[in-house]
Amino acid sequence: MRSAFRPLTRRGLLTGTLGSAALLAAGGTLAGCGTKGAQQTEAGCVSEDLSGTEKKLAFSNWPQYMDVDEDNNAKRPSLDGFVSKTGIQVTYTEDVNDNNEFFGKVQNQLAACQSTGRDVMVLTDWMAARMIRLGWLQKLDKAKLPNVEANLLPSLRNRPFDVDNHLAVPWQSGLAGLAYNGRVTSEIRTVDELLTRPDLKGKVTALTEMRDTMGLLLMSNGHNPSDFTANQFDDALNKLKKAVSSGQIRRFTGNDYAPDLAKGDIAACIGWSGDIVQLGFDDEQIKFVVPESGATLWSDNMLVPNRATHKANAEELINYYYDPAVAAQLAAYVNYICPVQGAQAEMEKIDPELAANPLIFPDEAMLSKARVFMALDEKQEREYETKFQQVIGA
Amino acid sequence: MSALAHVPTGSGQSASPPPAARPGRHRLLPYLLLLPGAAWLFLFFAVPLLQLAAASLYDPDGSLSTGYALTWAFGNYPTALQAYWPQFGRSFLYAGIALVLALLMGYPLAYAIAQKAGRWKNLLLVCVIAPMFTSFLVRTLAWKTILSDNGWLVGLLRDVHLLGPDGRLLATPVAVVLGLTYNFLPFLVLPLYASLERLDYRLLEASSDLYASPLKTFRRVTLPVSMPGLIAGTLLFFIPATGDYINAELLGTPNQYMIGNVIDSAFLVRLDYPQGAALSFLLMSAILAVVFVYLRRAGTEEVL
Numbered sequence: 001m002r003s004a005f006r007p008l009t010r011r012g013l014l015t016g017t018l019g020s021a022a023l024l025a026a027g028g029t030l031a032g033c034g035t036k037g038a039q040q041t042e043a044g045c046v047s048e049d050l051s052g053t054e055k056k057l058a059f060s061n062w063p064q065y066m067d068v069d070e071d072n073n074a075k076r077p078s079l080d081g082f083v084s085k086t087g088i089q090v091t092y093t094e095d096v097n098d099n100n101e102f103f104g105k106v107q108n109q110l111a112a113c114q115s116t117g118r119d120v121m122v123l124t125d126w127m128a129a130r131m132i133r134l135g136w137l138q139k140l141d142k143a144k145l146p147n148v149e150a151n152l153l154p155s156l157r158n159r160p161f162d163v164d165n166h167l168a169v170p171w172q173s174g175l176a177g178l179a180y181n182g183r184v185t186s187e188i189r190t191v192d193e194l195l196t197r198p199d200l201k202g203k204v205t206a207l208t209e210m211r212d213t214m215g216l217l218l219m220s221n222g223h224n225p226s227d228f229t230a231n232q233f234d235d236a237l238n239k240l241k242k243a244v245s246s247g248q249i250r251r252f253t254g255n256d257y258a259p260d261l262a263k264g265d266i267a268a269c270i271g272w273s274g275d276i277v278q279l280g281f282d283d284e285q286i287k288f289v290v291p292e293s294g295a296t297l298w299s300d301n302m303l304v305p306n307r308a309t310h311k312a313n314a315e316e317l318i319n320y321y322y323d324p325a326v327a328a329q330l331a332a333y334v335n336y337i338c339p340v341q342g343a344q345a346e347m348e349k350i351d352p353e354l355a356a357n358p359l360i361f362p363d364e365a366m367l368s369k370a371r372v373f374m375a376l377d378e379k380q381e382r383e384y385e386t387k388f389q390q391v392i393g394a
Numbered sequence: 395m396s397a398l399a400h401v402p403t404g405s406g407q408s409a410s411p412p413p414a415a416r417p418g419r420h421r422l423l424p425y426l427l428l429l430p431g432a433a434w435l436f437l438f439f440a441v442p443l444l445q446l447a448a449a450s451l452y453d454p455d456g457s458l459s460t461g462y463a464l465t466w467a468f469g470n471y472p473t474a475l476q477a478y479w480p481q482f483g484r485s486f487l488y489a490g491i492a493l494v495l496a497l498l499m500g501y502p503l504a505y506a507i508a509q510k511a512g513r514w515k516n517l518l519l520v521c522v523i524a525p526m527f528t529s530f531l532v533r534t535l536a537w538k539t540i541l542s543d544n545g546w547l548v549g550l551l552r553d554v555h556l557l558g559p560d561g562r563l564l565a566t567p568v569a570v571v572l573g574l575t576y577n578f579l580p581f582l583v584l585p586l587y588a589s590l591e592r593l594d595y596r597l598l599e600a601s602s603d604l605y606a607s608p609l610k611t612f613r614r615v616t617l618p619v620s621m622p623g624l625i626a627g628t629l630l631f632f633i634p635a636t637g638d639y640i641n642a643e644l645l646g647t648p649n650q651y652m653i654g655n656v657i658d659s660a661f662l663v664r665l666d667y668p669q670g671a672a673l674s675f676l677l678m679s680a681i682l683a684v685v686f687v688y689l690r691r692a693g694t695e696e697v698l
Contacts, residue, residue, distance in 0.1 A: 034452055037461035100662040111458075134459055202562065208663075244648060250565045251647040265543045265564060378457045385664045390477070392648045 038111035051312035067333035129161035147322035215296035589623025
C-alpha cells in the first residue's frame with residue numbers, strides 16, 4: 001500500500017518554516033493596529049444598579065481571609081450573619097491568590113468595559129491604586145457607609161491613592177517589618193542589621209513586593225516612603241543591591257518565606273505581621289519586629305469594579321464589616337491588623353489575649369512609625385519596578 | 395502485450411482488472427485526520443504566536459492606560475537582550491548541565507529497564523512515571539524539604555566535609571540544576587527506553603562474536619540503535635528545561651534566575667509587554683537555533 005505522505009525531508013521542513021514566516025508577516029499586518037488604551041472614564045462604564053430587585057452579591061477574596069466555623073469549615077459565621085441580617089445572598093469565591101495574577105484575570109474585561117461578574121473584590125493598596133488610575137472602579141456612596149466614616153482607623157484615611165476615601169475601603173491591614181527565628185539567631189532591631197550582620201549571611205530573605213521591601217529601606221535611610229524622590233529611591237536600591245551581591249540576602253519571596261523561617265533555613269527576613277502572628281502561635285521564638293526606623297503599612301481593600309450590578313448591596317456589606325463586633329469576629333480568625341476602631345473592645349469579649357496583641361490592634365506608638373507607600377503613576381511604577389526587579393534578579 | 399493477449403476474454407467479467415484506487419479519497423483522508431489537530435494548533439498556537447510577535451514590536455513607550463501602538467519597534471530586541479543576556483546564558487548553561495547529568499543517569503536506567511529488567515520491567519516503568527502523577531509544583535517543593543539546610547542530606551554532606559559547616563544546597567545553582575534534572579528526567583528516559591527496547595540482543599552477540607570489545611559494541615551497535623530515542627529525549631528534556639522558571643524561583647535565588655523568570659516578571663509584574671514578548675521570541679529562536687545545529691550534527695532525519 002502506498003503512503004499518501006511524502007517523507008518529511010529537510011527541504012519540506014524549510015518550506016514549512018518559510019510558510020510559517022510568511023504567515024507571521026501576514027499576521028503582523030493583521031494585528032497592525034496595536035492595542036487600545038485600557039483607561040476608562042468614571043461615567044462611561046457604569047451599569048445600572050440592580051440591587052433593589054436582586055438580593056445578590058458576588059464577592060472575590062483571598063484564601064483564608066474569612067472566619068470559618070471551628071466545627072464546620074463550610075460555615076462562615078460573620079458572612080452568614082450578613083446574609084441573615086440583610087437577605088442578600090453572597091457568592092463567596094476565594095479566587096485571589098496573587099495581585100498580579102488576579103489583575104491578569106480581570107484585565108481584559110475591565111479594559112474593554114465589560115463585566116467581570118464580581119461585585120466586590122479585595123486587592124492590595126498598589127493594585128487598588130492602579131485600578132483607580134485606570135478608572136476601573138465605581139465610586140462608593142459615603143452616605144451608605146456610616147460605620148466606615150465612624151470607625152476607620154485614622155492612619156488609613158486619606159491615603160495617597162484615594163484621598164477622598166470613596167474608592168477603596170480596607171478589608172484587613174498589616175505591617176511589613178522584620179522577623180526572626182530566635183532559635184537560630186539573636187534579636188534584630190534595624191534594617192541595617194538585617195542587611196549587614198555577618199552571622200546572618202545567606203540566611204536572610206526579603207519580599208518581592210517592591211513597596212514593602214523598598215519602603216523599609218527608604219525609612220532606614222531616613223526618608224519617607226509616602227513622599228520620596230527618584231534619587232532617594234536609587235540610594236535605597238543601592239543599599240539593597242549591596243546586600244544581594246554580598247550574598248547576605250538569600251532570595252526574595254512572597255508568602256513562602258514562612259515555612260523557611262519556621263524550619264530555620266532562614267534566620268531573619270522582611271515579612272508580614274499576619275504571617276508572623278500565625279507562626280508565633282506554633283513557636284513563640286518566631287518574632288516580628290517593627291524596625292526603629294519604621295515599618296510599611298499596607299491594606300487589602302474592598303473594591304467595586306466597573307459594570308458590577310450590585311453596588312448598593314456591596315456598600316451594605318462593606319458597612320456591615322465596619323461594625324466593631326463583626327470586625328472583632330473576623331479579626332479573631334485572620335490575625336491581621338484590624339482597620340476598625342472599637343473592635344478591640346469587642347475582642348476583649350472573644351479573646352482578651354488577642355485584644356492585647358499589638359500586631360492585631362497596634363498602639364499609637366506603633367502606628368506612628370508606620371507609613372503607606374506613595375501612589376505611583378504608570379511610568380514611575382514601571383521605572384521603579386524594573387529597577388527593583390533587576391536587583392532582585394528578574 | 396503478448397501475455398495480456400493470451401488471457402481468454404470469454405468470461406470477461408471475472409477477469410476484470412483490479413479495482414482502480416480511488417485517489418481522491420485516499421489523498422484527502424490524511425488531511426482530514428490532521429484537521430482537528432491543525433485547527434487546534436492554529437487557534438491556540440499560531441494565532442497567539444502572531445499576537446505575541448506583534449506585541450514584541452509595540453512602541454516601548456506605550457502603557458496600559460493609553461494602549462500600545464504597533465510601531466515596528468525592532469529596537470525592543472537588542473534592548474531586551476542587552477538587559478537580560480546573563481539570564482539567557484544561565485538558562486542554557488543550567489539546562490545543558492542538567493541534560494548531561496540526566497543522560498548519565500537516564501541512559502543506564504533506560505538500558506537496564508529495556509534489556510535487563512525482565513519481569514520487573516513494567517514496575518520499573520511505573521516508578522519512572524509515577525512522580526508525574528503529582529503536580530510539578532509539589533515535586534519541586536518536595537526538593538526544598540530534601541535540600542533543606544537542616545535536612546539529613548545537607549547534614550550528611552557537612553559530616554563528610556563535602557560542604558563547609560555553613561554550607562548549603564538550597565538557594566545555590568546546584569539546587570536549581572538538581573531540580574531541573576529531576577523534573578525533566580522522565581522525558582529523557584521514556585523515548586530512550588522505547589528505542590532501546592527494540593535493540594535485538596542477537597546484534598550484541600554478533601558483535602562480540604566478531605571480537606568487538608564491549609565499549610566498541612556500545613559505540614557501534616547500541617548507540618546507533620538508540621539514536622532516535624536519544625535525540626527525541628534530549629530535545630524533550632532540553633527545550634522545557636531551558637524555558638523553566640519554577641526551579642529557579644523555588645530552589646534558587648535572584649542570582650540563579652533564568653530567562654523564564656524574567657519573562658514572567660515582564661508580563662505579570664512590570665507590565666512591559668513589548669519586552670516580555672521580545673524576550674519570548676528571542677528564547678524561541680535561540681532554542682530553535684540550538685536544535686537545528688544539534689540535529690545537523692546528529693545527522694538524523696528520522697526524528698523530524
